[in-house]
Amino acid sequence: MSVVSAESNGNYPGKGVGEPVGVAILGKGTVGTGVLRLLSEFSHNLEQRIGGPLEVRGVAVSNVDKHKDAPEAAGLYLTDNALELIERDDVDVVVEVIGGIDYPRELVLKALRAGKSVVTANKALVAAHGSELADAANEAGVDLYYEAAVAAAIPVVGMLRRSLAGDQVQRISGIVNGTTNFILDAMASTGASYEDALAEATRLGYAEADPTADVEGHDAASKAAILASMGFHTRVTFDDVYCEGITGITAEDIAAAAKANQTIKLLAICERLVNEDGTTRAVNARVHPTLVPNEHPLASVDKSYNAIFVEAEAAGRLMFYGNGAGGAPTASAVLGDLVGAARNKIHGGRAPAENPYANYDVVGFEEVETRYHVNMTVNDRVGVLADLARMFSEADVSLSAVRQEESGNEAHLIVVTHKAREKNLHEIVQRLSDHDDVIAVNSVLRLHD
Amino acid sequence: MSVVSAESNGNYPGKGVGEPVGVAILGKGTVGTGVLRLLSEFSHNLEQRIGGPLEVRGVAVSNVDKHKDAPEAAGLYLTDNALELIERDDVDVVVEVIGGIDYPRELVLKALRAGKSVVTANKALVAAHGSELADAANEAGVDLYYEAAVAAAIPVVGMLRRSLAGDQVQRISGIVNGTTNFILDAMASTGASYEDALAEATRLGYAEADPTADVEGHDAASKAAILASMGFHTRVTFDDVYCEGITGITAEDIAAAAKANQTIKLLAICERLVNEDGTTRAVNARVHPTLVPNEHPLASVDKSYNAIFVEAEAAGRLMFYGNGAGGAPTASAVLGDLVGAARNKIHGGRAPAENPYANYDVVGFEEVETRYHVNMTVNDRVGVLADLARMFSEADVSLSAVRQEESGNEAHLIVVTHKAREKNLHEIVQRLSDHDDVIAVNSVLRLHD
Numbered sequence: 001m002s003v004v005s006a007e008s009n010g011n012y013p014g015k016g017v018g019e020p021v022g023v024a025i026l027g028k029g030t031v032g033t034g035v036l037r038l039l040s041e042f043s044h045n046l047e048q049r050i051g052g053p054l055e056v057r058g059v060a061v062s063n064v065d066k067h068k069d070a071p072e073a074a075g076l077y078l079t080d081n082a083l084e085l086i087e088r089d090d091v092d093v094v095v096e097v098i099g100g101i102d103y104p105r106e107l108v109l110k111a112l113r114a115g116k117s118v119v120t121a122n123k124a125l126v127a128a129h130g131s132e133l134a135d136a137a138n139e140a141g142v143d144l145y146y147e148a149a150v151a152a153a154i155p156v157v158g159m160l161r162r163s164l165a166g167d168q169v170q171r172i173s174g175i176v177n178g179t180t181n182f183i184l185d186a187m188a189s190t191g192a193s194y195e196d197a198l199a200e201a202t203r204l205g206y207a208e209a210d211p212t213a214d215v216e217g218h219d220a221a222s223k224a225a226i227l228a229s230m231g232f233h234t235r236v237t238f239d240d241v242y243c244e245g246i247t248g249i250t251a252e253d254i255a256a257a258a259k260a261n262q263t264i265k266l267l268a269i270c271e272r273l274v275n276e277d278g279t280t281r282a283v284n285a286r287v288h289p290t291l292v293p294n295e296h297p298l299a300s301v302d303k304s305y306n307a308i309f310v311e312a313e314a315a316g317r318l319m320f321y322g323n324g325a326g327g328a329p330t331a332s333a334v335l336g337d338l339v340g341a342a343r344n345k346i347h348g349g350r351a352p353a354e355n356p357y358a359n360y361d362v363v364g365f366e367e368v369e370t371r372y373h374v375n376m377t378v379n380d381r382v383g384v385l386a387d388l389a390r391m392f393s394e395a396d397v398s399l400s401a402v403r404q405e406e407s408g409n410e411a412h413l414i415v416v417t418h419k420a421r422e423k424n425l426h427e428i429v430q431r432l433s434d435h436d437d438v439i440a441v442n443s444v445l446r447l448h449d
Numbered sequence: 450m451s452v453v454s455a456e457s458n459g460n461y462p463g464k465g466v467g468e469p470v471g472v473a474i475l476g477k478g479t480v481g482t483g484v485l486r487l488l489s490e491f492s493h494n495l496e497q498r499i500g501g502p503l504e505v506r507g508v509a510v511s512n513v514d515k516h517k518d519a520p521e522a523a524g525l526y527l528t529d530n531a532l533e534l535i536e537r538d539d540v541d542v543v544v545e546v547i548g549g550i551d552y553p554r555e556l557v558l559k560a561l562r563a564g565k566s567v568v569t570a571n572k573a574l575v576a577a578h579g580s581e582l583a584d585a586a587n588e589a590g591v592d593l594y595y596e597a598a599v600a601a602a603i604p605v606v607g608m609l610r611r612s613l614a615g616d617q618v619q620r621i622s623g624i625v626n627g628t629t630n631f632i633l634d635a636m637a638s639t640g641a642s643y644e645d646a647l648a649e650a651t652r653l654g655y656a657e658a659d660p661t662a663d664v665e666g667h668d669a670a671s672k673a674a675i676l677a678s679m680g681f682h683t684r685v686t687f688d689d690v691y692c693e694g695i696t697g698i699t700a701e702d703i704a705a706a707a708k709a710n711q712t713i714k715l716l717a718i719c720e721r722l723v724n725e726d727g728t729t730r731a732v733n734a735r736v737h738p739t740l741v742p743n744e745h746p747l748a749s750v751d752k753s754y755n756a757i758f759v760e761a762e763a764a765g766r767l768m769f770y771g772n773g774a775g776g777a778p779t780a781s782a783v784l785g786d787l788v789g790a791a792r793n794k795i796h797g798g799r800a801p802a803e804n805p806y807a808n809y810d811v812v813g814f815e816e817v818e819t820r821y822h823v824n825m826t827v828n829d830r831v832g833v834l835a836d837l838a839r840m841f842s843e844a845d846v847s848l849s850a851v852r853q854e855e856s857g858n859e860a861h862l863i864v865v866t867h868k869a870r871e872k873n874l875h876e877i878v879q880r881l882s883d884h885d886d887v888i889a890v891n892s893v894l895r896l897h898d
Contacts, residue, residue, distance in 0.1 A: 038615060038763055048682070048806040049614050147612065153764035155604075155612030162611075163596065163604030165498050166487060166784020233497070297770060300749060314487055314781035315602035315771065321746060322767035332763035335615020349798010357497040 014348050015092070020055040021342040022090040024116075026082050026107055027098035028061045028073070031121055031148070034331030035095060035338075036072040046335070050342045058085045086111045093341045095334060096120040105129050112136040112144065117341040121148035121330055127222035127238040130229060134354040143344055143351045145337035150223045151176050151306040153329040154322040155336070159310070160230035161352045168313040169231040172270040173448065176223040178304030178325045179214035180246050180266040182206045184289075185302045187254045188263060194249055206304050216245035217266060217287040224268035227308070228285040231270055233358035242286035242365035249289055253443045256375060256414075262291045263299040267448065271368065272360075282361035284368045291373055292448045366423035371400070371447040373416050374429060377439040380411040384437045391435070392417065395428050410439060416447065463797050464541070469504040470791040471539040473565075475531050475556055476547035477510045477522070480570055480597070483780030484544060484787075485521040495784070499791045507534045535560045542790045544783060545569040554578050561585040561593065566790040570597035570783055576671035576687040579678060583803040592793055592800045594786035599672045600625050600755040602778040603771040604785070608759070609679035610801045617762040618680040621719040622897065625672040627753030627774045628663035629695050629715040631655045633738075634751045636703045637712060643698055655753050665694035666715060666736040673717035676757070677734040680719055682807035691735035691814035698738055702892045705824060705863075711740045712748040716897065720817065721809075731810035733817045740822055741897045815872035820849070820896040822865050823878060826888040829860040833886045840884070841866065844877050859888060865896065 015021065023039075025032055039046070039054060047053040060082035061067045068078055079085050086094055086107060094111040096118060098104045104125050111118050113136055120126065126133070126146050137144035147157045151174070160169065175181050179201060186197040198215065201207035213219045221241040228236035246266050257264050267290040273281045292299045297319050301307040306324025311317055323329040340351055378384050385404065392399055392415070401416040417425060433441050464470065472488075474481055488495070488503060496502040509531035510516045517527055528534050535543055535556060543560040545567060547553045553574050560567050562585055569575065575582065575598050586593035596606045600623070609618065624630050628650060635646040647664065650656035662668045670690040677685035695715050706713050716739040722730045741748045746768045750756040755773025760766055772778040789800055827833050834853065841848055841864070850865040866874060882890050 034763070042615065042617065045617065045682075045807075046615060049801070049804060153612070153616070153761070154767060155608050158607065158612050159604050162789060163602070163607050163785045164781070165788035166491065166495060166786075167602070167781040168491065168494065233494075297749075300746075312602070312781065314483070314777040314784075316775075316778050318603060318769070318771035320767070320769055323765045326765075328763040329765050332613070332616040332761065335763070336612045337615075339614035340611060343801060344798055347798055349793055349796055352498070352792060355498060358494075 015052065015346050017051045017346055019346065020053045021050065021345050022055050022057045022088070022092045023338065024057050024085045024088070024091045024094045025059045026094065026096045026104070028059050028067050029097065029099070030327035031097040031330045031334065032059070033070070033072055034327035035097065035334050038331050038335050040072065042335070046339060049339055051346045052342070054338065054342060057088055057091050060085050082107055083110060086116065087114055091116055092345050093117045093119065093338060095338060096122060097334065098122070101125050101128055108133055109136050112140050112142055115140050115142055117143035117345065119145045119334055119337040119341055121146070121334055123149040123219070123222040123226060127225040130226065130237070130354060131235045131356065137353060141350065143341045144353060145341055145351060146226070147337050148330045148333035150226050151308060151322070151324040152326065153332040154306055154308060154320045154324060155333070156227065156308045156320055157230060159320065160227065164310070164312055164315060165352065167315050170272050170311045170313060172227050172231050172308060172310050173298065174223070174227065174268045174308035175265055175298060175301050175306050176268045176308065176324060177214055177220045177266060178306055179207045179211060180220070181301065181306070182304040183215070184246060184249065184254070184264055184266065187249070187251060188258065191251055191255070193251050194247065215247055217243045220266060220268045220287040224270055224285040224287055227268065228270035228283060229354060229356065232272060232283045232360055233355055234283055234360040234362060235356045236283065236285050236362050240285060240362045242288070244288040246289050250443070253445065257291055261294045263294055264289050264445065265292050265298060267298070273363065273368065280360055282363040282367065284363050284365060286365050286368070288446060290448045291445050296448065366421070366426070368422050369419040370422045370425065371417055371419055371449060372425045372429070373445045373447050374414070374432070375442040376413045376432060377442060378411050378413050379437040379439065380406055380409050381437065385413070387437065388413070388432065388435065391428060391431060395424050396420070397424055397428060464501065464795050466500045466795055468795065469502045470499065470794050471504050471506045471541045472544060472787065473506050473534045473537070473540045474508045474544045474546070475553070476545065477508050477516050478546065478548070479776035480546040480779045480783065481508070482519070482521055483776035484546065484783050487780050487784050489521065491784070495788060498788055500795045501791070503787065503791060506537055506540050509534050531556050532559060535565065536563055540565055541794050542566045542568065542787060544787060545571060546783065547571070550574050550577055557582055558585055561589050561591055564589050564591055566592035566594070566794065568594045568783055568786040568790055570595070570779055572598040572668070572671040572675060576674040579675065579686070579803060580684045580805065586802060590799065592790045593802060594790055594800060595675070596786050597779045597782035599675050600757060600771070600773040601775065602781040603755055603757060603769045603773060604782070605676065605757045605769055606679060608769065609676070613759070613761055613764060614801065616764050619721050619760045619762060621676050621680050621757060621759050622747065623672070623676065623717045623757035624714055624747060624750050624755050625717045625757065625773060626663055626669045626715060627755055628656045628660065629669070630750065630755070631753040632664070633695060633698065633703070633713055633715065636698070636700060637707065640700055640704070642700050643696065664696050666692045669715060669717045669736040673719055673734040673736055676717065677719035677732060678803060678805065681721060681732045681809055682804055683732055683809040683811060684805045685732065685734050685811050689734060689811045691737070693737040695738050699892070702894065706740055710743045712743055713738050713894065714741050714747055716747070722812065722817065729809055731812040731816065733812050733814060735814050735817070737895060739897045740894050745897065815870070815875070817871050818868040819871045819874065820866055820868055820898060821874045821878070822894045822896050823863070823881070824891040825862045825864070825881060826891060827860050827862050828886040828888065829855055829858050830886065834862070836886065837862070837881065837884065840877060840880060844873050845869070846873055846877060
């Protein structure tokens with residue numbers, strides 16, 4: 001009978017059942033504080049679920065004085081020397097909840113290389129340097145968990161890592177940014193302008209003082225990169241993700257969508273592009289405002305909730321819904337990961353890691369087929385409609401609907417296309433803008449199907 | 450440096466990376482056939498994700514002749530001797546998709562005791578004998594997976610096992626039976642009677658020839674037992690689950706609910722009952738038709754879709770939605786589990802198992818607080834309302850709404866209570882039925898809050 005060697009379970013020694021698992025927490029903002037509270041409140045449960053107690057060896061903060069009197073820090077070792085904390089022999093798992101990219105990257109790499117498993121909530125870090133971190137974890141034979149990096153406690157990373165491990169993901173369409181969903185929902189339910197809805201979101205704490213990362217879609221793009229990497233077993237980074245935010249969405253766009261029984265959502269879409277024989281040609285990830293039919297489950301995701309809709313070959317349509325942000329939900333996801341990492345330290349084994357074996361081409365958005373919904377103001381003269389329709393047909397784009405509404409000498413023209421290459425659609429819109437009879441292209445939105 | 454011993458990773462030897470993992474499939478009905486198809490279609494992906502190829506050592510069926518020419522059986526060893534197949538040295542993981550209870554129980558126990566990990570889709574087996582199977586798996590140090598037993602490819606078991614491992618589940622409310630959801634949705638959307646909607650479900654293949662297990666709620670009760678066991682770390686079996694089906698739901702009930710902006714759903718509810726100091730008093734699991742407010746995410750789950758709504762202390766509200774039945778979605782869940790079990794055979798470690806450490810009291814439904822929605826026909830005489838209202842207040846049940854509609858000498862009276870002990874509510878309804886001025890108690894439904 002062969003004995004399971006340390007090598008097959010990672011290069012670092014395991015612990016026995018009942019032995020404590022040492023934890024270093026890096027960062028004590030909203031999430032770090034939430035993690036400390038749950039660690040204290042649930043300590044008995046966590047010990048039972050893990051097979052040994054979790055012991056916090058220390059919390060790294062930038063300013064010890066600022067945190068030393070906080071109730072959740074009572075009895076804990078606070079330090080501003082994160083590197084020294086990580087390297088302690090009695091630290092087995094490192095929780096990184098600092099945020100930012102360069103500094104946490106350095107710390108996480110240091111931890112992994114020292115044989116510590118790492119749990120991070122840092123989407124920007126994972127989206128930018130996920131493969132470097134995964135490689136370091138693999139070399140050291142330790143775990144790298146990041147459920148909290150995407151949609152907080154909605155367990156979409158675990159679902160892609162494990163539950164769908166025997167299936168083939170075709171497309172992931174997610175509302176993964178609560179701020180923008182709150183703004184779009186407020187616009188839809190009150191008729192408010194983008195500016196007013198953003199002001200309300202800021203007032204209520206749903207938007208940060210500088211909302212750029214949210215409203216321009218950068219936050220969602222990080223999550224799209226992570227979801228695509230997991231779902232398609234291919235390395236997709238933040239830079240691969242086409243990104244268009246919601247700052248151009250007007251109250252008129254929202255009203256027109258509602259009239260057509262649609263809702264505008266900012267979606268992160270990760271798509272497998274297939275050849276005619278069904279094989280995979282490439283994958284793509286993108287973020288843009290999207291017209292979602294009201295009967296689609298994503299359309300009714302309101303307020304700051306997140307939801308991820310997954311289409312898989314055998315499983316069919318799945319949706320996961322919940323709080324995608326906030327201290328407690330994010331801390332819940334971090335603790336779920338921490339239990340996993342600690343269990344593996346005691347019981348052996350490693351969590352399935354990022355595994356980019358499929359290595360598909362990651363193509364730009366221009367290669368993807370989408371459907372356009374174009375709203376124009378045009379001169380109301382005989383033949384304009386035919387003229388414009390010909391521009392579409394010459395570009396090999398077929399139309400699924402045309403709607404014209406007259407108002408004086410002008411007409412509003414709404415054109416909905418069938419699926420066509422994004423590049424061709426984009427070019428047609430350019431040419432429409434230049435057409436003498438087109439007074440204005442009021443909005444261009446993509447349609448979810 | 451200590452070496453990870455075989456004991457800490459299970460009593461059975463691991464395999465090296467690249468070594469094949471032998472699989473025995475027990476059963477070749479819809480799910481078994483789906484599993485074989487996916488195993489063949491995705492073999493390359495599965496090998497990459499596991500670290501070694503899956504090799505099917507044989508398929509156990511009751512009648513070899515019946516299956517030997519099926520395309521998905523090509524090249525496979527078919528046998529009617531399941532026990533012999535299980536015990537082969539080159540079988541590492543056993544997939545049980547036979548159905549029933551006694552025979553699969555014997556096979557699964559045999560497999561676990563022989564050191565094989567087991568993946569089962571059998572909710573009735575797990576709900577009835579889950580703890581016996583979990584004990585056998587623990588003793589042998591192998592895995593017992595059953596994601597497919599609840600809501601097919603909706604990964605709710607994995608979510609409770611892992612993602613919420615650092616949180617505290619307060620309540621699980623699930624639409625976990627597609628047949629009854631199809632029937633209730635058809636009644637709501639077409640105004641059909643229960644009988645007509647059932648006939649339509651049968652015609653379309655959503656209901657079996659004998660629909661008892663579905664419409665009486667037994668199928669949902671099995672799933673409730675499994676969800677409660679996982680969610681509360683307490684052994685809850687099928688016999689612990691109060692169960693009331695949908696056969697008494699009328700078109701009038703559905704119409705009245707719609708008028709009140711509610712939808713009737715058959716819910717499996719698993720609830721943590723708390724003392725005033727917030728500690729856990731007991732847990733309860735039950736299945737009954739429930740009035741769900743239309744703005745609740747469960748209300749819009751239509752057709753035969755399933756959805757599980759989870760409330761956890763830190764994560765907040767989460768919902769998981771998808772196909773809860775069918776060959777392909779169930780096979781997807783089985784394969785996800787199979788990848789997990791096979792990974793552990795190669796990389797070491799064990800999946801978190803049923804872990805009933807909390808061992809809460811499992812109390813009957815009469816101990817639970819619910820809200821009642823009672824629809825009565827009463828004599829339209831002065832003082833009836835006051836009389837009946839007094840019956841509630843004498844039983845210490847406060848009312849949240851009373852609505853009266855007259856029609857000739859009779860009146861329809863709808864009474865909605867605040868939360869009160871199910872036992873008290875039940876008794877009041879008995880006494881109402883006996884009251885001289887109550888002509889009929891037309892319906893008694895519980896309200897989801």
